[in-house]
Amino acid sequence: MTRSLADWLSYLEQLHPVSIDMGLERARQVLQRLNLGRLAPRVITVTGTNGKGSTCAFLASLLRSAGLRVGVYSSPHMLRYNERVLLADGEASDEQLCEAFAAVEAARGDISLTYFEMGTLAAFWLFERAALDAVVLEVGLGGRLDAVNLVDADLAVVTSIGIDHVEWLGDSRDSVAVEKAGIFRAGRPALCGDPQPPASLLARAAQIGCTLYLRGTDFDLDEQAQAWSWRGRDADGRPLALHDLALLDLPQDNAALALQAYALLGLPWRAAALAQALQDTRIAGRLERRSIDWQGRRLSLLLDVGHNPHAAVYLAGRLARRAPRGRRLAVFGLLADKDLHGVLAPLHGLIADWAVAPLPTPRSRTADELQTALAALGARVTAWPSLAQALETQCAQAGEDDEILVFGSFYSVAEALAWLQSRS
Secondary structure: OOOOHHHHHHHHHOOOOOOOOOOOHHHHHHHHHHOOOOOOOEEEEEEOOOOHHHHHHHHHHHHHHOOOOEEEEOOOOOOOHHHHEEEOOEEOOHHHHHHHHHHHHHHHOOOOOOHHHHHHHHHHHHHHHOOOOEEEEEOOOOOOOOHHHHOOOOEEEEOOOOOOOHHHHOOOHHHHHHHHHHHOOOOOOEEEOOOOOOHHHHHHHHHHOOOEEEEOOOEEEEEOOOOEEEEEEOOOOOEEEEEEEOOOOOOHHHHHHHHHHHHOOOOOOOHHHHHHHHHHOOOOOOOEEEEEEEOOEEEEEEEEOOOOHHHHHHHHHHHHHOOOOOOEEEEEOOEOOOOHHHHHOOOHHHOOEEEEOOOOOOOEOOHHHHHHHHHHOOOOEEEOOOHHHHHHHHHHHOOOOOEEEEEOOHHHHHHHHHHHHHHO
16 A cells, blocks of 8 residues: 555554653664665764754754755654655655655564654665765654664764753753753764853763863854854864854854864865855744734734743844834643743733633643733733634734734744744
């Protein structure tokens, strides 16, 4: 029987008794059966509590600016599973993904794999066949026991280290750092973009003989009101710099990290091309601005997948620097395992009106929980049965000088994008 991509994805969801099953042994056995070689001449693995997606996007743009054929594996997706696997010519097609899933299914035999493990191995299978020059791999959860870590990367990147996914990664920055440092490899360079990396991360790099490049020591950025600059060094220790870079919509911290990663790969250093590559980088749902015609008014939307305190602090800083002429209205949903008060604390004072709703998953916090927490902070808030209804409510009351912020989860942004797509 020939399965469609939708059939495959439905099948993968039922394949393993739990959605997250940390460990590499089952997936490693299937990887060996697939007999895959190197995915590409250059493999970069990226982990971190926040900033993985934008760092991967920046790095892919920089690599493409050097004329390389680049593959990217990321998760989760917004609207289509195909978004998770980018080949040199764009998203993997339904047919390519179905072929890859069939290859992994044939190889696994009686070995049970999770949805993410099947998807990761399918991406690896496609990358090896695509004649790529470089592959950028985004870790799904943690690092040490994530299926992406089956591959020995030439360069390991840690974006930031915060407390999240406590049940799997532990409840301290040191324990999280140990899991993130699991992607390091002896004798191969690694980078950390966290300004204050935990001691456990530094100790792991020293223990295995991994050269670790640190923000503030080996590379850094300087942000001004209208521009920013970067300094770093190449693999031979020679200093490099870029000046008067245009401000970016995506986090410049992550652009600086991607620049240092690129600098270590021995590729051409063309300042103008690199600056343009950063400027051209876009990623769905990360400080993404959209506009919509609503009942004769042109409304402004800002979409952001930020879902933990670290991301909320960053988002609050960006909102404070760019206030709308009118009010800022929010559409908000959050997963139950996220720190609700930690997310709300930096943001509630920047938002005039909240519309909250449950996310379309059993893992969601209820609208009542969200409403109660915001009411306790003195916020103006209403609860709705769905994100779409919450968004329509805010559109109905918004003026052209107002801004509607949709945030709190990938689910929140995906619902908003699906709603926007249905209207167009």
